[in-house]
Amino acid sequence: MSDETSRPTRRPDRDDGSDRPLAVDTEGLALTYADGTEAVEDVTLSVPSGECFGFLGANGAGKTTTIKVLSTLLEPTTGRVRVVGRDVTAERANVRASIGYMAQETSVDEELTARENLAFACDAYGVPTDERTDRIAELLDLVDLADVADTPAGNFSGGMKKRLDAATALVHDPELVFLDEPTTGLDPTARERLWAYFRRINDRGTTVFLTTQYLEEADRLCDRVAVVRDGRIVADDSPERLKRRVGGETVALEIDGGPDAVESAAAVVRESAALDAAATGDAGRPSDAGPTVETTDDAVRVTARDASDLGPDLLLALRDAGVAVTGFAVAEPTLDDVFFAVADESVDDLSERETGRFDRDRGTGQSGDDGPEPTASTGVDA
Numbered sequence: 001m002s003d004e005t006s007r008p009t010r011r012p013d014r015d016d017g018s019d020r021p022l023a024v025d026t027e028g029l030a031l032t033y034a035d036g037t038e039a040v041e042d043v044t045l046s047v048p049s050g051e052c053f054g055f056l057g058a059n060g061a062g063k064t065t066t067i068k069v070l071s072t073l074l075e076p077t078t079g080r081v082r083v084v085g086r087d088v089t090a091e092r093a094n095v096r097a098s099i100g101y102m103a104q105e106t107s108v109d110e111e112l113t114a115r116e117n118l119a120f121a122c123d124a125y126g127v128p129t130d131e132r133t134d135r136i137a138e139l140l141d142l143v144d145l146a147d148v149a150d151t152p153a154g155n156f157s158g159g160m161k162k163r164l165d166a167a168t169a170l171v172h173d174p175e176l177v178f179l180d181e182p183t184t185g186l187d188p189t190a191r192e193r194l195w196a197y198f199r200r201i202n203d204r205g206t207t208v209f210l211t212t213q214y215l216e217e218a219d220r221l222c223d224r225v226a227v228v229r230d231g232r233i234v235a236d237d238s239p240e241r242l243k244r245r246v247g248g249e250t251v252a253l254e255i256d257g258g259p260d261a262v263e264s265a266a267a268v269v270r271e272s273a274a275l276d277a278a279a280t281g282d283a284g285r286p287s288d289a290g291p292t293v294e295t296t297d298d299a300v301r302v303t304a305r306d307a308s309d310l311g312p313d314l315l316l317a318l319r320d321a322g323v324a325v326t327g328f329a330v331a332e333p334t335l336d337d338v339f340f341a342v343a344d345e346s347v348d349d350l351s352e353r354e355t356g357r358f359d360r361d362r363g364t365g366q367s368g369d370d371g372p373e374p375t376a377s378t379g380v381d382a
């Protein structure tokens, strides 16, 4: 992928005739800890090979517990859990050989150099001796640490340690890598760099399963995201489609002449045929409720699904009514809107299964090609 700033819509392994198994395939995954905490209650997911998948949730939602089950560190209490086509309980060793796991806490040995850390990981994963030198050199290049290969990791910045950690998880060339909140605590520049490496890893064909609290991270990196709340999936779709369904777009029409002129313009907008047509879309969800028209001191703001499509017709209606529009801007929804909507307990579920649009055989929703470009959003510390 060439663009380092936003994730183009990609549809890996959907219609390419590939017979690779789903990278992650769970049905009703649940895990209750020994003290009775029901950390994960019902997680049903299918992640196709090659996807960059984001698993979002607030603190305590069940992300790490789920990832530990998927990476065979914890046994599920109930449910069917298959990873790279194998059952995580019955075929644990085979699953382990095919996956990499980057934990939340950095696990590099600070006494060892970057190269020695990777050599140690090669030992641990049983990488054939004759492949090690090339593999280590390739990974040091991948994460941009070749120049400091022989420097002790204790001298590295937090971002460099994370990059080394990511490389360590890849020494055995796994089909699938789990990254558990990989950029937590890093500054924006280090985070940005790490994203570039994750893209490279994914672009080489490794499936990426990423947990994060940073919505921008999911937006920028992931083909698809699921949001977990209280151990259950409450949304599952491409970032573009989730944003469109939850947030709606807002068109701001700037009007000269003060509040009275703005109110007159709002009346024209409310009476317009364009708004009437938009109001007859799908109903029943917050995003699908009809368009809303609000006013500020100097603008009329129209929020609706595909509000940008309404813009030209609204401009025409205002021109025909003799209203001067001095500015026009479209604000796109963000993943924050999705997150806050599903964090709000009054919105039960935005998953594709519930809306009937999820096609489990394809493993994802339909293309979001016509969706808005991903926009930057802030982290959530809920």
Ligand SMILES: Nc1ncnc2c1ncn2[C@@H]1O[C@H](COP(=O)(O)OP(=O)(O)OP(=O)(O)O)[C@@H](O)[C@H]1O
Residues within 6 Å of the ligand: 033, 034, 035, 037, 038, 039, 040, 057, 058, 059, 060, 061, 062, 063, 064, 065, 066
């Ligand atoms: N070993 C444990 N024993 C008992 N309860 C646990 C244990 N580990 C986690 N929990 C609880 O399980 C729930 C889910 O925790 P988990 O760590 O999976 O969430 P998370 O989404 O990864 O959160 P965070 O972002 O804070 O890491 C929480 O209520 C947590 O307190």
